[in-house]
Amino acid sequence: MIGFRKKAESLGVNFLRDRVVGLETSNSAVTRAVLQSGNQLTGDIFLNTAGTWVGEIAAMTGAELPVKPMCRVQHFWRCAHEIEPLPLIKDESGVFMRPEGEGFVGGCPSWEIEPGYIWDIDRGYFANYFEDTVWALIANVVPKFETIKLERSWGGHYAQNMFDGNMIIGRYSDDHENLFTACGFSGHGIMHAPAVGRALAELALDGDFQTLDLSRMGFQRVRDNAPYAEAGIR
Ligand SMILES: Cc1cc2nc3c(=O)[nH]c(=O)nc-3n(C[C@H](O)[C@H](O)[C@H](O)COP(=O)(O)OP(=O)(O)OC[C@H]3O[C@@H](n4cnc5c(N)ncnc54)[C@H](O)[C@@H]3O)c2cc1C
The missing domain is CATH 3.50.50.60 (FAD/NAD(P)-binding domain)
Incomplete structure (x- = not known):
């Protein structure tokens, strides 16, 4: 850019x-x-x-x-297990992940939340989103991700075409x-x-x-x- x-x-x-x-x-x-x-x-x-x-x-x-803002949260985690080189992976649930440095970046868009800006992801709907939603989805694709350390999460907003x-x-x-x-x-x-x-x-x-x-x-x-x-x- x-x-x-x-x-x-x-x-x-x-x-x-x-x-x-x-x-x-x-x-x-x-x-x-x-x-x-x-x-x-x-x-x-x-x-x-x-x-x-x-x-x-x-x-x-x-x-x-x-077009409305829809909050989307991404996560960075590390895995103690050795994992073969991965490409970007995305499945039909919407979950996606890819290698990033010594760890992995990924997330899963939520379709349950109402459109609108969410500036604090540490409270409310996204407070435990990784543990409650994303973790099981990524471990389903890569079973070694059952043992990981989440290091950080951050949010942004999709310009979602509601149509x-x-x-x-x-x-x-x-x-x-x-x-x-x-x-x-x-x-x-x-x-x-x-x-x-x-x-x-x-x-x-x-x-x-x-x-x-x-x-x-x-x-x-x-x-x-x-x-x-x-x-x-x-
Ligand atoms: C968490 C997340 C992950 C994403 N991952 C991907 C990905 O993997 N691949 C991909 O292709 N895309 C991804 N996207 C989407 C991508 O970032 C957006 O589609 C893209 O940035 C949209 O570009 P844009 O120029 O339309 O809008 P923006 O990049 O939002 O630019 C709009 C600009 O308009 C300016 N503006 C707003 N109001 C005014 C005003 N009144 N006066 C003057 N300026 C104004 C803003 O300041 C901003 O600079 C992701 C988005 C998010 C939130």
């Missing part, structure tokens, strides 16, 4: 550290972003790629995107033709990032996809109530 950023900067991209707090519009377009610092940005094209916050930005123009768990790319507002999004990556956005960046640039600058036709990933499927779920990953 740092490499992408450096390359973008070398091509003239200017990164600002600020927060969009409002969008001004004309009849058919977004004209200006109002920033928390008091500065304002005008532009021909606006991209709402605010991750778990895309819904807040969408609301600034009266639009809605079905079908898949990305949304393109225009999403009936009223603003220069407003685009790439959002709802639901926990698998890093792997898509280079292709999505190119697709979004083509859509915004050329008016249509050039390299890969990703129109199936557009907001129209939400309007049509036609989910396009990703079967291979949750």
Whole structure:
């Protein structure tokens, strides 16, 4: 990601550290972003790629995107037993694990919690999540993991597309033709990032996809109530 950023900067991209707090519009377009610092940005094209916050930005123009934050917790553990080299492993329960240094990283998304931000994973639902849920799942795949030492756990938030768990790319507002999004990556956005960046640039600058036709990933499927779920990953 740092490499992408450096390359973008070398091509003239200017990164600002600020927060969009409002969008001004004309009849058919977004004209200006109002920033928390008091500065304002005008532009021909606006991209709402605010991750778990895309819904807040969408609301600034009266639009809605079905994306909500879902807390996801990961764990690092060590195992005293010798274990043969492992690849990344993921099974249909959603549990995943991979080697990391002298230990292992993994977790299992919960589908029981309500969407929303959870900033303290040491209390509440996730307080004993590893012991109660994850441990049995990883030991089921690798029996030697019945004897492990959990060293740390940390949380983040998936930008979960509540509609079908898949990305949304393109225009999403009936009223603003220069407003685009790439959002709802639901926990698998890093792997898509280079292709999505190119697709979004083509859509915004050329008016249509050039390299890969990703129109199936557009907001129209939400309007049509036609989910396009990703079967291979949750
Ligand atoms: C625990 C966890 C594990 C994951 N594991 C994987 C994995 O193994 N593989 C994978 O491919 N993906 C993984 N992901 C998902 C991946 O991290 C995301 O899909 C990806 O980061 C989404 O990128 P994004 O650019 O859409 O959003 P983000 O990376 O969230 O970027 C959004 C940006 O918008 C900014 N922003 C928000 N509101 C405003 C505002 N009002 N004004 C200005 N800026 C704003 C934010 O500060 C942020 O910088 C994981 C996510 C989590 C939480």
